[in-house]
Amino acid sequence: MFSFYNGFKKFAFAMDPETAHHQSINLLKRFPLVLSEVFRNENLGGRYGVQVGNLHWDFPIGLAAGLDKNAEAIDFFTRINFGAVEVGTVTPLAQEGNPRPRLFRYVEEESLRNMMGFNNEGAEAVRTNIIDSNRNGKVLGVNLGKNKLTPQENAKDDYHTLYGTFAPLADYLVINLSSPNTPGLRDLQQKDTLLELLSELDALRLAFPKPLYLKIAPDLSFEDIPDIVDVVKEKKLEGIIATNTTIMPERGAGGISGRLLTEKAALVRNKVLECVRETPEIQVIGVGGVSTFNELWDFWKAGGKAMQLYTSFIYKGPKVLDEIKHGIDSVMAQNDLKSVQEILDNINHISKP
Template identity: 40%
Template sequence: MLYKKIAKPVLFRMDPEKAHHLTIDGLHTASRLPGGRALLRGMYGVPRYPELETNLWGIRFGNPVGLAAGLDKNAKAVQGFSSIGFGFMEVGTVTPKPQAGNELPRLFRLPEDTALINRMGFNNVGIETMAEHLRQTGRRSIPLAINIGKNKTTPNEQAEEDYRACIRGLYAYGDFFVVNISSPNTPDLRNLQHGDDLSRLLAAVKDEMELQHRKHGGAQKPILVKIAPDLEGDEITYIVRTIADSGVSGIIASNTTISRAGLTHPHKGEAGGLSGKPLTERSTKLIHTVYAAMEGKLPIIGSGGIFTAEDAYAKICAGASLVEVYTALIYEGPGLIRKLNEGLRALLRKDGFKHIAEAVGSAHRR
């Protein structure tokens, strides 16, 4: 209520990107004040619900609702986001070298469609500065994923070197890593989802993860691949099987879409990736297809248009073991995470499930 009545009206009168930076800076500052994290937990934290706890890849997730990549691009507010109820979070996308991204304006709200369009273009501070931010963050209370990409000026033929560099520079700081080959805002990036390019890239990524594991020791860290929601038919099956054959640990479905079907806001013609409610059904269908193609053997993180517990639950029943939000957080505020978790508990009870793992992929068994 506080967010919707006070904060949101102020933020929505501001330029979207300025509001974005104000939010990140504010959360960063709040988490560093004496008692700041405790205050955030008291206001927005999620109680421990054993039926929502998930273990994947040897990692414990206190609840299945995470923060998608793109909001905390530079890992500046990790402690803040860790304190408002998330079960895990992604930072990035980060590239080896800092880059400014695309020209302004590049972020647009579509309130009538409850959506966002962005063409940020992987604007970020680079791996060295992100590593410093994560060093300063110290111990974390939730698992952290690092979303990695290539610099705009790096040709696809050399892309694997950028992904290797990200892993080398940040391996010590992430609990798992996400290969982003599906953003529509870096020229030709989505071409890496196809054919020999995908196989070669994932082989290089797996090799670098093994090298860093031998260097650093400890448990092996998972590597996931984030795919686009605009794939169709046999294309999805081929890409998913290529990903599975590479030996990676899972898939995130999905990134933003280039579709503009059904939009009404004047910004609908802006170039970039669309997120929010228009993506809800499309991403859930993709999860269903991916899960069926892999017969449930490759864990999925579901992302795209989650605003309600029913949205999240549909993705879980379609085959997602975890889910992520981004756009809904902008529209609904930090109280969203608690609402999603409490709603998921009620939906599990309604369907007679004692633990969320029982619901994963249940739509395929009905």
């Protein structure tokens, strides 16, 4: 398996990043069974589950949004050991996104920079793809975004439409206000605007209750985070996904992910965890530069449970999940524990090898 991905990666990394992405999704979409067998992760066997709100992830790492924007390869991604798969960002109408080139690799730093701009086939096509997909019993999230051409003041209408379309299909939904690639989007994270936008969904959420998350940027100032957490509490969202990509203007436009993001994302998610310490009903899903068991361990130590990744999957393939699983196994062995739940229950008293 390891050598298969390395071979595949040589071939894929010889192409420009976006072509490699589309070719890969195409393959994963056409041959989910064969490819999940080839890439097969070691069997999980029930010990690695975490409870995230009222959803059960059978592994504490999920796939982050943006890799399967159009929900084309759900069958593949739910066959390998992701505990949950998040598709999108989907916008109400199809849109092309920004001009190419818009995806760049920093191989040495195991990082990416993207300025895709929510390229996707639109809500109707994504809805059909989800309906037609085999999810293999896994948790499925759908990440929602506004169309670029929707004026800022009408953004709430886009999220309203999308919530209505996807609430009946998804296990959880995510309001994405944190992509750096849609002009003005991140401004919607501002407290009053956010409150207004979420209030618009009240009636619909009552009629179709689904866990609803807010995905935030790592570039928020530390002073803004408590305000956002207050809104999340007030509007009774399920939780926060922290974080999206970061801006590093010295590298060019767009958002940076992978190792270059690890430290900043960790600071922000720790701050979020600190703000929800007294409200354990608020979930925090950690994301941003997760590529080893160390990030998961630190997140657990800070009070979190489940994380997601994207960029390390590009650099390492499915073996990133096996490496994390081995980390978990070592902690279980060293501390004589039998499950991830037992690790979480004892996290303040145990150590890792």
